[in-house]
Amino acid sequence: MSKVDCISQRVKFSEISSILEKVKAATGAKRDELLRRYFASFEQFRREFQRENNGKARSSIFPVLRLLLPGADRERDSYGVRVKSLRDLYIKVLGISESSTEARKLSGYDEETGGGGTSSSEDFADRVFRLMQGRCPPEGSLTVWEVNERLDAIGGHYVNGERRRIGEELERLVGGMSQVDQKWLIRILLKNLRLGMSQVKILGVYHAKAGRLYDRFSNLSKVCEVVESGEGLEELGEGGGSVELFHPVKPMLCQRVDLKLVDGMLKRDEFWLETKMDGERFQIHKDGVVFKYFSRNSYEYSEVFGVNRNQVGSTLTPFLADLLASNVQSVILDGEMMVFDKVALIYRDKSENTDVKAVKSDNPTLRPCFCVYDVLFLNGKSLIAVPYAERIRLLGTLVKPKVGVLTTCKRVKVESCEHLVELLNQAIDTHQEGVVIKKQDSTYSPNERNAGWYKIKPDYIDNLVSDFDLLIMGGFYNAKRSFVNTFLVGVLDKSTEDTFLAVTKVGIGLSVDQWKTLNTSLRPHWREVTFRREGRSKISEEPPGLRWGQTAPDVWIPPNHSIVLQLKGSELVRSASFATSYTIRFPRITAIRSDKNFQDVCTGEEFARLCSANTTVAKLAKRHVTAADLLPGSTSRKRKQISPLKFRRSAPEPEQDALPPLDDICSGLDFCVLSTAKGAPSIPELESTIRRHGGRTVKNPGPKTYAVIAGERTFLVSRVIETRRHNVATVE
Numbered sequence: 001m002s003k004v005d006c007i008s009q010r011v012k013f014s015e016i017s018s019i020l021e022k023v024k025a026a027t028g029a030k031r032d033e034l035l036r037r038y039f040a041s042f043e044q045f046r047r048e049f050q051r052e053n054n055g056k057a058r059s060s061i062f063p064v065l066r067l068l069l070p071g072a073d074r075e076r077d078s079y080g081v082r083v084k085s086l087r088d089l090y091i092k093v094l095g096i097s098e099s100s101t102e103a104r105k106l107s108g109y110d111e112e113t114g115g116g117g118t119s120s121s122e123d124f125a126d127r128v129f130r131l132m133q134g135r136c137p138p139e140g141s142l143t144v145w146e147v148n149e150r151l152d153a154i155g156g157h158y159v160n161g162e163r164r165r166i167g168e169e170l171e172r173l174v175g176g177m178s179q180v181d182q183k184w185l186i187r188i189l190l191k192n193l194r195l196g197m198s199q200v201k202i203l204g205v206y207h208a209k210a211g212r213l214y215d216r217f218s219n220l221s222k223v224c225e226v227v228e229s230g231e232g233l234e235e236l237g238e239g240g241g242s243v244e245l246f247h248p249v250k251p252m253l254c255q256r257v258d259l260k261l262v263d264g265m266l267k268r269d270e271f272w273l274e275t276k277m278d279g280e281r282f283q284i285h286k287d288g289v290v291f292k293y294f295s296r297n298s299y300e301y302s303e304v305f306g307v308n309r310n311q312v313g314s315t316l317t318p319f320l321a322d323l324l325a326s327n328v329q330s331v332i333l334d335g336e337m338m339v340f341d342k343v344a345l346i347y348r349d350k351s352e353n354t355d356v357k358a359v360k361s362d363n364p365t366l367r368p369c370f371c372v373y374d375v376l377f378l379n380g381k382s383l384i385a386v387p388y389a390e391r392i393r394l395l396g397t398l399v400k401p402k403v404g405v406l407t408t409c410k411r412v413k414v415e416s417c418e419h420l421v422e423l424l425n426q427a428i429d430t431h432q433e434g435v436v437i438k439k440q441d442s443t444y445s446p447n448e449r450n451a452g453w454y455k456i457k458p459d460y461i462d463n464l465v466s467d468f469d470l471l472i473m474g475g476f477y478n479a480k481r482s483f484v485n486t487f488l489v490g491v492l493d494k495s496t497e498d499t500f501l502a503v504t505k506v507g508i509g510l511s512v513d514q515w516k517t518l519n520t521s522l523r524p525h526w527r528e529v530t531f532r533r534e535g536r537s538k539i540s541e542e543p544p545g546l547r548w549g550q551t552a553p554d555v556w557i558p559p560n561h562s563i564v565l566q567l568k569g570s571e572l573v574r575s576a577s578f579a580t581s582y583t584i585r586f587p588r589i590t591a592i593r594s595d596k597n598f599q600d601v602c603t604g605e606e607f608a609r610l611c612s613a614n615t616t617v618a619k620l621a622k623r624h625v626t627a628a629d630l631l632p633g634s635t636s637r638k639r640k641q642i643s644p645l646k647f648r649r650s651a652p653e654p655e656q657d658a659l660p661p662l663d664d665i666c667s668g669l670d671f672c673v674l675s676t677a678k679g680a681p682s683i684p685e686l687e688s689t690i691r692r693h694g695g696r697t698v699k700n701p702g703p704k705t706y707a708v709i710a711g712e713r714t715f716l717v718s719r720v721i722e723t724r725r726h727n728v729a730t731v732e
Contacts, residue, residue, distance in 0.1 A: 008063035077155030218298035242382035248294035250447035279336035332377035474553025493604035509589030666695030677711030
C-alpha cells in the first residue's frame, strides 16, 4: 500500500495516544463524550480526504479503530509479546544492566522496601513511561499506517517463529515514539488498554449498531465497511440481518430462567429441550472442501482441526467431511466441541483439564467430537432469521451422526411442566450439566441472552444441590488494593488439630452493600501474607492452622475473627490449586451464615464424602426435581432463607453436663456465649457454668435470650451490638 492510498498515512500515532490519554484521565460520561467527539472529527476528516482523492483512496477509520480495540482485532496474528519480552527489549534499547536500579524498577521492584512497592493499579506501561522521561523525543514521528505495518510484521514474525525479528521491529517502533506514545503502544501490544471502557461501550460510541455488527461478523474491518457505506444497517433490527461465511458469529446465549415462571411459559409457548453439553462452544464454517473452525470468542483453530480432509496432523476434518450431506456446498454449524474417550466410549467433562484444542491426531485415547445443535447458514443463504423449529428440521437432513466424531444433542419437545420434570431428572441421573429449553419460534440472535433460550441447572433449584458452609480464610484485593473482592474459603480438618484447608476462591453472590459490610467488619483483622524467596520463586508462609495450597491470598484472617459463608456450585472437580484435592466448580455465595461460628463449618470428612475417589468430577445433585420446584407459590421443599445480616433462632442446647448443678439463680433464662477472651474459660466451660446455675444455653441469640456473653469482639459480636436487641456482658 503506497502512502497516498490510505487515510492512516495522514494520521499521527501521537494523535491516538493523546486521545487515549485524555479518555483514561476522564470519568463517566466525559469519557464517552471525548471519544464521540474524536469519532465525529475523524468522520469529517474522512469525507474531506475522500474529496481530495476523488473517492479513490482508502478512507476507512478501521486502521484507527483496530488500535483502540486491540482485543477485538481478529485480522492480525498474535504478537507473541509478553511483559518479560518487553522488559528485555527496553533493557537492551537503554543499554542498562539487568541488575541496575532502572531494570529492577521495570519489574516493579522497590529499592527502599525490598519488594514490589509499586501500586497494583500501575502497569508495566506506566513504569516504562516514567523510565523513558528525557530519553526519547518529545513528539513521536510515526503515523498510524507505519505503526500498523510494524504490528502486522510482528504478528507475521511470531507465526513464523522469528523471535529475533520481532525484537528488531519493536526497536524501530520505540525509536520513533514519544514517552506517551510508548505507554500506549505497550498496552496495544498487550491488548489491554486499561481505559475503563469496555469493548461494547467503545463500539457503541462509534456507532449505535456497531456492536450488533461485530456480533455477526467478529470483524472490525467489516463493521467499519458497513457503518461507512450504510448498506445493511436497516436490516439490523431484532431477528434481522444476516451472517457470512468465514466471519465467525458471536453465539446466541442462554438466559437463566426464574423456575417459578416455567409452568406459565410452557402454557404460552412451545419449547424444545436439549441436553446441556459440557464442551467448548465452536462453529464450523464450510465452503466446498475448505473448513474453518472458530471458538466462542472468534479465535480460529482451523489448523488444529483441519482446513481440509487431507491436512496432515488434523484431528477432525478428515473424519467429519463425509458425514455432511452431499448437497451441502456451504454451511455454518453451531455446537460444542467435546473430548471423546475412544477407550471408555464417553465424553470427558471440560473440568477434567482436557483441552479439546490440544488433543493431537496420534492420541491413542482421545479425539475431538463435534456436537452440532444449530445451522446458521446453508448454501449461500443466512438462516438466523428462520425460526428454531425450522432450523432443527433442516439440520436433521444435513448431518449423519457418527459416534466419537459428529453427534447431535438429544432434543425433545416439552409437553408440560410434569414432562419437563421427568426430563430434568433424566439429566440428573445421567450426570449431565443441565438442560436448555428453546422457544420453537425463536430466531438466532448473535450474542443475545434474552431471546428465547433458557438454561436450567440443578444448582438453580432450592435444596437440590448440596451446599457448603465454609470459613473465610483469606482475601484477594481488587486492582487498587483498596477492597477485598474475592475470598479464599475452606473446610475444618479435625484430624490435624483443627486446621482449615482451602477449598476454593469465591467472589460472586453478594450485593454491593454486603461486600461493604464484610470489608468493614473484617478489615481490622486482615493480616498480610508473607513470602520467602526460594531461587526465582516466591513461596507463601502459611500461618498456623491455615493451609491454602498453591493459591495464596493477599491477606489472611485468624479463624476466631472470621465468618462463615454458604456456597453453592455445580460440581466438585479435582484440583491441585488448593489444600483439598477437589474444588467447587462455579462457586457462588448464597448466604452469610451469621448464625455459625468458625467451628461450625463443613469438615474435611464431610467434604471428602461428597468426592468420589475414582472420578475427576463429582456432581452435587442430592435429590430429584419435583413439580413443586417449578410451580408458583409452592414451598414444599423450599428452605427457609437465611437473612444475610440477621441471626437464625436456635433451640436451647441439650444439657450434657456431667457435673452436678450448683443452684438455680439462672433458672428460666437463656444465654448465648459467642466468644471468650485470652486467659478466660473456653466457650464450652462458660456454657457448662451457666447450665450448672440453672440457665440454658443457645447457639444463636433470639428474642428470648436474656444475655449474650462475649470476650473478643468478633464479627458475630459486632453484629449483635449493632442491632441493640440484646444485653451483652463481657466474660470478665
